[in-house]
Amino acid sequence: MKIVLMGPPGAGKGTQAKLISNMYSIPHISTGDIFRKQISQNTPLGIKAKETIDKGQLAPDDITIHIVEERIELEDCKVGFLLDGFPRTVVQALALESYLQHKSDKLDAVILVEVPRSEILERMTGRRVCLNCGASYHIHFNPTKVEGKCDVCGNQVVQRVDDQDETVKRRLRIYDEQTQPLIRFYEGKKLLHIIDGTLNIKEVSKSICDILGSEVI
Numbered sequence: 001m002k003i004v005l006m007g008p009p010g011a012g013k014g015t016q017a018k019l020i021s022n023m024y025s026i027p028h029i030s031t032g033d034i035f036r037k038q039i040s041q042n043t044p045l046g047i048k049a050k051e052t053i054d055k056g057q058l059a060p061d062d063i064t065i066h067i068v069e070e071r072i073e074l075e076d077c078k079v080g081f082l083l084d085g086f087p088r089t090v091v092q093a094l095a096l097e098s099y100l101q102h103k104s105d106k107l108d109a110v111i112l113v114e115v116p117r118s119e120i121l122e123r124m125t126g127r128r129v130c131l132n133c134g135a136s137y138h139i140h141f142n143p144t145k146v147e148g149k150c151d152v153c154g155n156q157v158v159q160r161v162d163d164q165d166e167t168v169k170r171r172l173r174i175y176d177e178q179t180q181p182l183i184r185f186y187e188g189k190k191l192l193h194i195i196d197g198t199l200n201i202k203e204v205s206k207s208i209c210d211i212l213g214s215e216v217i
């Protein structure tokens with residue numbers, strides 16, 4: 001099962017990706033999590049990516065594509081994968097398509113989680129994340145069991161530098177300009193499924209499972 005989860009920043013991609021990846025036992029690949037991990041470990045890639053990401057801009061396509069290709073080469077992706085936050089540009093989508101074509105393979109479904117702008121800002125400003133395992137929480141909608149500690153791994157949860165108001169607005173602008181065109185791209189390939197991301201976390205999961213159950217072998 002090879003799935004892409006799309007949606008604006010704050011739509012709930014990461015939250016759903018964790019649940020779906022557990023349910024279907026497929027690896028969850030989040031380019032945002034990979035970049036954040038590299039940044040927290042001060043690797044050369046992290047140092048290079050930090051400024052761009054903190055400002056809310058997209059990392060360069062060539063670096064991002066390389067990271068994803070390297071990741072999906074790994075053994076655990078033989079059973080499939082769930083991509084969260086990749087592709088984000090048409091260049092990335094074409095690279096993924098040609099990579100899979102070379103392996104006589106293709107995506108099974110692209111799921112677009114839709115949430116109106118009015119709700120996104122509230123979600124983003126209340127978001128707290130674990131930089132160790134990538135889990136995402138919300139101070140009201142999905143709080144940690146123990147204040148400030150990740151439910152999964154016990155690490156401290158923090159607010160992302162790029163979740164400040166102005167940076168969120170910039171990221172939404174970039175989404176409209178660079179990522180929205182992918183909706184048409186995947187619609188044209190008959191892969192696109194749109195779901196209502198304003199429902200609660202469980203209901204959104206159910207909508208995704210319904211699609212995966214009926215569309216994906």
Ligand code: ADP
Nearest residue numbers: 009010031032053056057058059064085086088
């Ligand atoms: P969100 O979950 O809020 O949509 P992510 O965690 O997916 O954000 O990504 C955080 C940041 O990492 C992005 O704003 C961007 O700077 C960088 N990034 C993540 N995925 C990509 C990508 N596919 N292409 C370029 N940059 C990316």
Ligand code: ADP
Nearest residue numbers: 010011012013014015123127136137138141201
């Ligand atoms: P994305 O990966 O798309 O940027 P996240 O999964 O990190 O989004 O979710 C963004 C914020 O919204 C987080 O604080 C998360 O806890 C919260 N959230 C996710 N799904 C829902 C939902 N269905 N209803 C309310 N809040 C949600």
Ligand code: ZN
Nearest residue numbers: 130133150153
């Ligand atoms: Zn954690």
